[in-house]
Amino acid sequence: MTETLADTAAGPLEHPMPRAAGCPFDPPPALMALQTDSPISRVRIWDGTSPWLITRHDHLRTLLGDPRVSADPTRPGYPHRTAGMKASDQARQTFLTMDDPEHARLRRMVTAPFAVKKVEALRPSVQKIVDDLIDGMLAGPKPVDLVEAFALPVPSLVICELLGVPYEDHDLFQRNTKVVVRRTSTSEEVLAAQRELADYLDDLLTVKRARPADDLLSVLATERVATGEMTQRHAAETGVLLLAAGHETTANMIALGTLALLRNPDQLALLRDAEDPKTVAGAVEELLRYLNITHSGRRRVALEDIEVGGEVIRAGDGIIFANDIANRDPEAFPEPDRLDISRDARRHVAFGYGVHQCLGQPLARLELQVVYSTLYSRIPTLALATGFDQVEFKHDGIVYGVYELPVTW
Amino acid sequence: MRVEVDQPKCVASGQCVLIAPEVFDQDDDGFVELLTDRPEPGQYDGVKESAVVCPAAAIRLAED
Numbered sequence: 001m002t003e004t005l006a007d008t009a010a011g012p013l014e015h016p017m018p019r020a021a022g023c024p025f026d027p028p029p030a031l032m033a034l035q036t037d038s039p040i041s042r043v044r045i046w047d048g049t050s051p052w053l054i055t056r057h058d059h060l061r062t063l064l065g066d067p068r069v070s071a072d073p074t075r076p077g078y079p080h081r082t083a084g085m086k087a088s089d090q091a092r093q094t095f096l097t098m099d100d101p102e103h104a105r106l107r108r109m110v111t112a113p114f115a116v117k118k119v120e121a122l123r124p125s126v127q128k129i130v131d132d133l134i135d136g137m138l139a140g141p142k143p144v145d146l147v148e149a150f151a152l153p154v155p156s157l158v159i160c161e162l163l164g165v166p167y168e169d170h171d172l173f174q175r176n177t178k179v180v181v182r183r184t185s186t187s188e189e190v191l192a193a194q195r196e197l198a199d200y201l202d203d204l205l206t207v208k209r210a211r212p213a214d215d216l217l218s219v220l221a222t223e224r225v226a227t228g229e230m231t232q233r234h235a236a237e238t239g240v241l242l243l244a245a246g247h248e249t250t251a252n253m254i255a256l257g258t259l260a261l262l263r264n265p266d267q268l269a270l271l272r273d274a275e276d277p278k279t280v281a282g283a284v285e286e287l288l289r290y291l292n293i294t295h296s297g298r299r300r301v302a303l304e305d306i307e308v309g310g311e312v313i314r315a316g317d318g319i320i321f322a323n324d325i326a327n328r329d330p331e332a333f334p335e336p337d338r339l340d341i342s343r344d345a346r347r348h349v350a351f352g353y354g355v356h357q358c359l360g361q362p363l364a365r366l367e368l369q370v371v372y373s374t375l376y377s378r379i380p381t382l383a384l385a386t387g388f389d390q391v392e393f394k395h396d397g398i399v400y401g402v403y404e405l406p407v408t409w
Numbered sequence: 410m411r412v413e414v415d416q417p418k419c420v421a422s423g424q425c426v427l428i429a430p431e432v433f434d435q436d437d438d439g440f441v442e443l444l445t446d447r448p449e450p451g452q453y454d455g456v457k458e459s460a461v462v463c464p465a466a467a468i469r470l471a472e473d
């Protein structure tokens with residue numbers, strides 16, 4: 001038998017690890033190689049523990065759909081992303097970090113506004129947000145940082161509208177969200193940032209309860225907190241989760257996706273000339289597959305011994321699901337390293353898989369469809385205003401992306 | 410082909426509604442509702458794809 005990469009003399013590979021120089025869209029080559037050599041193997045993470053890394057698309061879906069796999073970070077063996085996340089996950093729990101039936105009970109309280117038709121009804125207001133921001137860019141100086149001027153405000157404005165959070169306060173929640181998703185933040189910093197966000201939303205819930213409006217926080221305040229189904233603190237923490245998840249992820253998809261399209265002008269031209277909304281929708285799925293901004297993976301812990309792919313994952317073992325690598329699995333996507341907006345990429349796992357699959361995905365899809373179908377048609381000469389090798393990538397982020405994207409036209 | 414949905418399993422991801430809107434819908438809370446359990450042959454592909462993509466394995470297909 002040939003020796004696998006994972007049990008060479010050097011011991012398990014580190015996770016996460018840097019990507020190859022010059023190839024910022026592709027997962028790290030050594031981790032990619034695991035998919036063929038040793039698809040279920042141990043990796044070493046920041047705290048010295050060695051959870052399993054799942055890299056194949058079929059294994060990932062099987063295990064993430066398995067109720068013997070727990071999302072509860074308070075269980076021993078759970079592979080935390082960072083010291084900061086460990087502290088915050090243990091300090092407070094939302095449905096994201098619970099198992100069924102509690103997870104299902106709490107998640108059901110916030111699913112209504114994310115139904116496809118309700119999200120679709122927001123299309124005109126999302127279009128207006130996007131158009132106004134582009135007007136602002138075109139009227140202002142160039143070059144401009146696309147992250148600051150466009151990528152971050154779009155999802156931020158949208159999620160604020162949906163939750164009923166005044167956008168004027170965006171400094172407060174963007175500053176704190178940045179701390180939460182930065183891999184180098186200390187536990188104290190993350191806890192303080194989270195507390196500030198939760199206090200802010202707690203106060204807002206009190207206001208909404210007295211004067212409800214047509215938004216999700218008002219629904220939580222009047223229908224869940226007032227009835228005792230949820231504590232106000234839990235509602236506030238759920239609000240923090242939706243607010244943070246709603247803007248960091250989509251913002252990175254917008255900026256990194258723009259860079260990927262600028263690097264693939266043939267694909268950009270296809271998208272720009274697309275008249276059928278299906279082409280745009282397909283392009284969004286492909287960009288979600290190809291970019292995989294959730295490069296720190298989904299984290300779980302086994303509740304029982306589970307046999308999969310010839311290995312036995314023991315009860316109490318930590319598991320990391322490498323969505324980014326699974327989305328490059330040639331068994332699921334032929335020629336996976338090619339960005340091809342005309343392929344059928346719907347089976348991607350960028351939103352995860354199983355009962356925890358992203359709740360906001362219809363909203364993310366809508367925002368990305370409006371952005372990608374509007375940005376390049378309104379600014380056809382959009383171009384990078386700096387060298388590609390000057391762009392700084394969020395290698396240290398829990399969510400991958402670029403820090404800044406200077407563009408001109 | 411006959412379609413069955415297990416509504417208590419559904420996590421309201423909306424994927425089936427996007428792929429096969431003639432067959433699947435969502436209720437007020439976002440949970441799947443069947444518009445027909447007997448899709449037309451032209452809708453088979455969308456229904457099969459929905460069953461594969463559904464993150465909660467809430468869609469089952471049966472032959473007649």
Ligand code: SF4
Nearest residue numbers: 419420422423425463
């Ligand atoms: S795809 Fe599955 S989980 Fe998503 S709405 Fe349809 S039935 Fe529910």
